[in-house]
Amino acid sequence: MxxxxxxxxxxxxxxxxxxxxxxxxxxxxxxxxxxxxxxxxxxxxxxxxxxxxxxxxxxxxxxxxxxxxxxxxxxxxxxxxxxxxxxxxxxxxxxxxxxxxxxxxxxxxxxxxxxxxxxxxxxxxxxxxxxxxxxxxxxxxxxxxxxxxxxxxxxxxxxxxxxxxxxxxxxxxxxxxxxxxxxxxxxxxxxxxxxxxxxxxxxxxxxxxxxxxxxxxxxxxxxxxNDLLTHIRNYITEQIPKGNLVSVADIAAFFKVNYRSLRRQHYQTYGYSLGEFIQHKRMEQAADFLINTDMPIKEIAYFLGYTVNTSFDQRFKRYYGVSPTAYRLSNLKPRSAK
Known part of the structure; x- marks a missing residue:
């Protein structure tokens, strides 16, 4: 073959x-x-x-x-x-x-x-x-x-x-x-x-x-x-665009499940951690803000729970290969003529 x-x-x-x-x-x-x-x-x-x-x-x-x-x-x-x-x-x-x-x-x-x-x-x-x-x-x-x-x-x-x-x-x-x-x-x-x-x-x-x-x-x-994990992942996907800060510990408390069991179940089912899923959704939201809004990068970082702008820059570059500034410039949409 x-x-x-x-x-x-x-x-x-x-x-x-x-x-x-x-x-x-x-x-x-x-x-x-x-x-x-x-x-x-x-x-x-x-x-x-x-x-x-x-x-x-x-x-x-x-x-x-x-x-x-x-x-x-x-x-x-x-x-x-x-x-x-x-x-x-x-x-x-x-x-x-x-x-x-x-x-x-x-x-x-x-x-x-x-x-x-x-x-x-x-x-x-x-x-x-x-x-x-x-x-x-x-x-x-x-x-x-x-x-x-x-x-x-x-x-x-x-x-x-x-x-x-x-x-x-x-x-x-x-x-x-x-x-x-x-x-x-x-x-x-x-x-x-x-x-x-x-x-x-x-x-x-x-x-x-x-x-x-x-x-x-x-x-x-x-x-x-698996049914519970689906509900949890949907909840995360809904909360991040609202600026609500979610962590694995917060989710475990909200859904009344054991913190360690939740981490283990997610890893065994999806092959990566629940924390990585949260980070991925944050990066997706950051990319959307950079392309479709004029929000300053510092505000985007703060909105998504990054108190230090450099940590946000490093995380974003790890995901997309470029800095948030370079990503925004490369995806800049032409403005229509008035």
Missing amino acids: IKPVYIGLPTDNTDHLLYSERVPAAALYHLALAEANYWQSDRFSVLEQYYDAPDAFICLADIHADEPVEVPISCTLSDLYWLYQLNGGYRIHLADETRQIVLQTEETSYTQIYVPQGQYITRFDKGKHQLFYFVIKPNWLQRQGRRAMEGFNHLLDSQRAQRQEAQHNQFCPLHDKVYKLLLSLFTLPKVKRFHYDILIYEHCFSLLDLSQEDLKRNRTSTSKD
Whole structure:
């Protein structure tokens, strides 16, 4: 199948970034019969090992970062991915000016995500990160029968509709069964490619089967929580344009829920924190004010709860890549002649 994810780092060796198609000897795991891409600089290294079967694609990636690093990626297929975060974690942002968070992974957990075609940015904090993912063709899924389809229907419906936003199921813990099955992938024998393809399909289906069991287990206990989260997110969306300052603690008190449970439920459901959702809505509102009003930037910052203008400037630039002043100037609407 088509390689679903391309890392947007240069493959021609430069002074600051070396590239190779060989797996370094120090790599912890070696995926049999796999192709590899390896980038190394004085600040970070990225290694991906991948195997492409006709109906499935598997990939193991290792990232070592001495400081926070952003790696551009492009998704060539609108497809369904199973993501397993073995160590560390990362965030996926849209590569456009909104910098909207698509997913934030959680260490030693996994999820299933529908990702549309497009350009993205993955941000890794300082440290060691290791992740595994696989993609299978939808018709392969359908050939396995209804048992394999349960739990992924809404994601597959999104795929059929070619929706433009990413969606994912809840995060599930990497328990022993899943972890052992993942590790066994890296000890598969070097057999003929046809037989190796069959082994890959068996492993992918077993992982899919386990994820279905975990989803069923989680779904029964979280349906009510999801309804509450929807109400909370709608409440936040309504309050911020009114200038009402909302925090996670205030929301927990208003809806009479436990503060820590609320944070955990939102993260498990959406893949990023409720505080980040609030910040994102504030930035959206700030952008709207900058384009459609003449409010001074200091007043916008104060209206949205930023008491120090520099903190607002820094936050806005992190989201949109430019300062509030530059954003307003670049989106200045021509005035009609009188």
